[in-house]
Amino acid sequence: MRQCTPLPYAAAVRPRNDTLLRALLRQPTPYTPIWLMRQAGRYLPEYNATRSRAGSFLALAKSPDFATEVTLQPIERYPLDAAILFSDILTVPDAMGLGLFFSDGEGPRFERPVRSEADVAKLAAPDPELSLTYVLDAVRQIRRALDGRLPLIGFAGSPFTLACYMVEGGSTDDFRTVKTMLYARPDLLHRILQVNAEAVADYLNAQIAAGVDAVMIFDTWGGVLADGAFQRFSLAYLRQVIDRLLRTRDGERIPSIVFAKGGGLWLEELADLGSDALGLDWTVSLAKARARVGRRCALQGNMDPMALFGGEVAICAEVRRLLDDFGPPQRPDGGWDGHVFNLGHGLSPFTPPEAISVLVHAVHSYSRQLRALAS
């Protein structure tokens, strides 16, 4: 059928709403696109209903049917500008054989944490086509269901963030086990990070091949490292991942986003990674971040998720404050800087669903107004 469609190939594969992709690539957009970290999740009654049917979080995440269902839920309810694959960053170490499970009230845990020299020696990057098939099937199924309507974002945890869970064996508030390894046996941690970098790159490339339109790397825990250690143990391995990423599929650019929570002091170094966009948490001023790195990367963020508890007036005020802080994306010289609206962290499960309607509408309408004023 291709010879019957005179559209260039690129236009044929781009989603109809490509505002997100354009903003990530610092191209002109009629308004500021918005999506939200954890937009598919426990604050939505329809998510909780699906999760009940699935039986558990892991059953949900491991079923392409259920994952597709919950990925689509927020975009059915709100005019968001992207869907993001429903999954968990810990699927990768699970595929390495660490035995992911969820214990009540304690979050994710691993049956076999990686602590000793022998544990580390056994680690290998999994082949995502073999051991993460359920994720790639979900990507293919979601893409079919989206039918070109919106871009689909794929994601993975950063090598260091995955290592935190792999070494700690679960959540932690002081990162004592992984940091003890970092200071006492840096060679072991480097070996884990090397395997993780390979695994994350392979996994993201498999997601790209399966159909995601953009990829995001979550460095949730790099910000707990000391200056110096961050560069050696997180940034260096983010670079390896970015360097190995497929940057295009069928001639179409696949933008990448790096989000290092708590990384505001290291923006210049993060911008040097060569990803298309940087995610920002709420401690960073968008104006200052734009001045520091906005000519090299698009910026994504950065409302405090807790502002969604302030009611309609507070949400609208916060949206205006953030969009004003970034300023008109078109620069005085005519070029464009990129801004994708998001939170500075995942949505709280306690968020009132109606707050998201207010937020999305405010971002779309106020950013259109600002462009009209600036032109």
Place this chain on the structure above:
Amino acid sequence: MRQCTPLPYAAAVRPRNDTLLRALLRQPTPYTPIWLMRQAGRYLPEYNATRSRAGSFLALAKSPDFATEVTLQPIERYPLDAAILFSDILTVPDAMGLGLFFSDGEGPRFERPVRSEADVAKLAAPDPELSLTYVLDAVRQIRRALDGRLPLIGFAGSPFTLACYMVEGGSTDDFRTVKTMLYARPDLLHRILQVNAEAVADYLNAQIAAGVDAVMIFDTWGGVLADGAFQRFSLAYLRQVIDRLLRTRDGERIPSIVFAKGGGLWLEELADLGSDALGLDWTVSLAKARARVGRRCALQGNMDPMALFGGEVAICAEVRRLLDDFGPPQRPDGGWDGHVFNLGHGLSPFTPPEAISVLVHAVHSYSRQLRALAS
């Protein structure tokens, strides 16, 4: 007796080891002084013994005898350059009548958190001479026990950090209750912060009158705020406290230190507060912080407390890295910048006590070497 002692008054009241005070005031020192946040605490077997005798943490903190005993323990064991009052930042809201208690495994809690308009209306700054007598008695007793050997540091929580506990009613991982108030009812939070600023200033001034040689304000939680909110809800009230502080006692300067954990992006604004020194967490490069604000404030910090789990070689390497990063305190123009070695956060209860011996020795000896090399 004063006419019999020909020493100038200032020299008579200064502790014999005044290295800490000199570094805080950016005066020449023969080596880099060191003290450690939570240097009196659960990692020390002698502390645990005293705590057992006291029966509970609160009984320990509220007894001047026990508080004196545990304050002196780390300076008996290690050649530290300061003692810090053993107490808790939550004594202030406790004195406001909120009912501080400690529940097993959940940390500090308040019986009567401050949530409603009526709760807020009832708040008033306590008179420390009446309701925090036990702290001031401890200060006087510790000072007598120190007998001019070392400076004694007093401290308080910042207005915002206290408000977090007062509104949440205890520890939290998302600050949802206090941030909901911030976004939905900022007027209520401002009223709490106003009372807290007055209470903290009065409390620190009472500690100064009772004999502490320096004061530190812990803004442990300001760093969880969004840029913009930090300035309005934490920084503005830190400024009120600093502005109300007694800066001298009997003609002797009493240096102040502000520690805003996670505040590395706001160093310039923190330096504008007019405190003598800024505490830094480990995410900040000492060299970069010195370049940004070192001509206006001394810097205190900033080793990751988890580096103390890395063994002797790693501890010494980390000390050298940090002292090299700050560089020789004497500038090429002959003036001095100030550096006080510390951790970037409190000591972990799991720290091996022998690690502190290694640390203190490394800081003293390597900083002396660096000064010899630079001169």
